[in-house]
Amino acid sequence: MMESPEPKVSHTTDLEQNDHQFLLNTTVQSFSWENLTVTVKDRRTKEPRNLIEGCSGTAQHGQLIALMGPSGSGKTTLLNVLARRTASSGAKTTGECYVNGKKLENATFNQIASYVEQEDALIGSLTVQETLKFAADLSLPRSVTRSQRADRIQSLLGAFGIQNQASTLVGTLIRKGISGGQKRRLSVASQLITCPKILFLDEPTSGLDSTATYEVISYVKKLAVANNLIIIASIHQPSTSTFQLFDNLLLLSGGKTCYYGPVGEVTTYFNSIDYPIPSQTNPAEYLLDLINSDFTAHEDEAGAIQAAWTQSTEHVELVSNLQLMNKDIDDIDIGDELDRPWIAQITWSLLHRLFIKSYRDVLAYGIRLAMYMGLAIMMGTVWLRLHTSQEDIQPFINAIFFGSAFLSFMAVAYVPSFLEDHATFVKERSNGLYGPLPFIISNFLISLPYLFLIAILFSVVTYWLSNFHPSASSFFTWVMWLFLDLLAAESLVVFVTAIFPNFVISLALLAFANGLWMSVGGFLVSPTILNSFWKYVFYYIDYQAYVFQGMMVNEFEKRTFSCDATCHCMYQTDLADQCMIRGTGVLEAYGYATGRTGKWVGIMLGIIAVYRLLGYIALLWRRS
Numbered sequence: 001m002m003e004s005p006e007p008k009v010s011h012t013t014d015l016e017q018n019d020h021q022f023l024l025n026t027t028v029q030s031f032s033w034e035n036l037t038v039t040v041k042d043r044r045t046k047e048p049r050n051l052i053e054g055c056s057g058t059a060q061h062g063q064l065i066a067l068m069g070p071s072g073s074g075k076t077t078l079l080n081v082l083a084r085r086t087a088s089s090g091a092k093t094t095g096e097c098y099v100n101g102k103k104l105e106n107a108t109f110n111q112i113a114s115y116v117e118q119e120d121a122l123i124g125s126l127t128v129q130e131t132l133k134f135a136a137d138l139s140l141p142r143s144v145t146r147s148q149r150a151d152r153i154q155s156l157l158g159a160f161g162i163q164n165q166a167s168t169l170v171g172t173l174i175r176k177g178i179s180g181g182q183k184r185r186l187s188v189a190s191q192l193i194t195c196p197k198i199l200f201l202d203e204p205t206s207g208l209d210s211t212a213t214y215e216v217i218s219y220v221k222k223l224a225v226a227n228n229l230i231i232i233a234s235i236h237q238p239s240t241s242t243f244q245l246f247d248n249l250l251l252l253s254g255g256k257t258c259y260y261g262p263v264g265e266v267t268t269y270f271n272s273i274d275y276p277i278p279s280q281t282n283p284a285e286y287l288l289d290l291i292n293s294d295f296t297a298h299e300d301e302a303g304a305i306q307a308a309w310t311q312s313t314e315h316v317e318l319v320s321n322l323q324l325m326n327k328d329i330d331d332i333d334i335g336d337e338l339d340r341p342w343i344a345q346i347t348w349s350l351l352h353r354l355f356i357k358s359y360r361d362v363l364a365y366g367i368r369l370a371m372y373m374g375l376a377i378m379m380g381t382v383w384l385r386l387h388t389s390q391e392d393i394q395p396f397i398n399a400i401f402f403g404s405a406f407l408s409f410m411a412v413a414y415v416p417s418f419l420e421d422h423a424t425f426v427k428e429r430s431n432g433l434y435g436p437l438p439f440i441i442s443n444f445l446i447s448l449p450y451l452f453l454i455a456i457l458f459s460v461v462t463y464w465l466s467n468f469h470p471s472a473s474s475f476f477t478w479v480m481w482l483f484l485d486l487l488a489a490e491s492l493v494v495f496v497t498a499i500f501p502n503f504v505i506s507l508a509l510l511a512f513a514n515g516l517w518m519s520v521g522g523f524l525v526s527p528t529i530l531n532s533f534w535k536y537v538f539y540y541i542d543y544q545a546y547v548f549q550g551m552m553v554n555e556f557e558k559r560t561f562s563c564d565a566t567c568h569c570m571y572q573t574d575l576a577d578q579c580m581i582r583g584t585g586v587l588e589a590y591g592y593a594t595g596r597t598g599k600w601v602g603i604m605l606g607i608i609a610v611y612r613l614l615g616y617i618a619l620l621w622r623r624s
Helices: 015-021 073-084 106-112 127-141 147-160 180-192 210-225 261-274 283-290 298-312 313-324 343-359 361-381 390-430 436-465 472-497 501-519 532-537 543-556 581-588 597-621
Strands: 028-039 048-060 064-068 092-099 113-116 198-202 230-234 248-253 256-262 560-563 578-580
Touching: 028 073, 028 147, 048 106, 048 113, 048 230, 048 248, 048 313, 064 073, 064 180, 064 261, 073 198, 073 230, 073 248, 073 261, 073 532, 092 581, 106 113, 106 543, 113 180, 113 560, 113 581, 127 147, 127 343, 147 180, 147 532, 180 198, 180 256, 198 532, 198 543, 210 230, 230 436, 248 298, 256 298, 261 283, 261 313, 283 298, 298 313, 298 390, 343 361, 343 390, 343 436, 361 436, 390 436, 390 501, 436 597, 472 543, 472 560, 472 597, 501 532, 543 597
Parallel strands: 064 230, 064 248, 113 198, 198 230
Antiparallel strands: 028 048, 028 092, 248 256, 560 578
């Protein structure tokens, strides 16, 4: 049966009328691609294999292009190539893309194009409206006023049917938020707010029902026409009414083109090559079934249809038009490029967004704070009210090591939160909104108050319960060392996770690194007897080593301890004749000198800075 069109819902918004005042001073008349081929090395045969082969096409302003094909046909790969993204790991891409008949640099292209990925990279602790607000703050020109931004946000909320969820959280692992379909609509809306002239959508209707799919594509089509946008969307099995909204269809099978041309001429073309589309049938569904080469029954049909396309008059005409395309069309003028937000404004917006996330999302700092307080209570009650006798010297040292080392180790709990931030950064960076520098700066700044709060609360519980050196200066020195310890540990998390943005891999590497730092940090093996390899390769770059010796000096420099009842002293110092042990004797046994706190703090700050710098370099290097 022929599907009847779903009822159209009319949105009475001023978005179409108001869009032009927001758009860049850019006129994109055409976007074309010629003989695109993506080649990788087959893992099994080690021979070259084409993911995309000889794909060509063109799109005019105001058009909505459907990119269709069965699973594994190369839709996402082609979309990535068209959007100037990495097609696949180790892939080699040939062919050319043109905007207005011109080849553009990637930086210029990113000013006029945007990409909505298949996976929703949204921050779960933000509301729907906040998500759009920060998208506007990070992308719209400075000349766009606050009221204009608010009007645009409200228009998009209404247009995508999520106005009733404006104050609802997107949703985290712990707090339920909007539905999967609403997340899809929000992802599309957050990219449309950036006013692109070319928009790439990877499965924008994934997770939507038939009516919602029609509404999203219908609105996207209206936006393309009203603002002369070029929108290319991969889509899987649309309904008949949704399929008819598209202007052109690019049909792929096994990376090869089966058809490219107007949707209205699909039936005529397939009739001409003896593959008629039955009446009362959804043409999109029929074509996908026909060209699905994964099944033996359709393998021959897919090959025959691909061969028919390469020999068709439509293909010859397309290639001819591309070759004759006027390369003297007006240059692209990115008029508002200099009016993009300053790096300080971007950093402030990112900082504001991270602040909201940090107090709403318990995974960011809430769970860590609870863990640290539990650890503080355990430590304070295990090493409870230690005495200034020589029997308690080793428990004091053990407590110092435990407090510093395990606080550092538990920083791995920050990995899930940073991975979410990293995914958002990758998406926004790929769309040309900002680079690694404001991301690294804002990430560092937002951590300072929370880590300091953790250091203070942990110290308030443990320091006095365990009876460490009872003076205000010693207490705040202890807090300082804990704060630097946490800051270095979190900086290491940022560095490692920036290189390997995978939860299991980054967790394993961080656990290994913490085990290494504990082993060579000076407690388990004294620096005086640590073998040369571990000492000169790792000890001097071990931030835990500086924290441990700093805390040791803070505790033992100004303290004395009593010897046993027979005046036998574990450490021989100048107070032995008084049956006492000067704390500096303990420090000498470990090879720690006093008066070097400033130097050690400086080294710690240097290590923290290096980790953050390496994290920045890793983000620069890794563009996936």
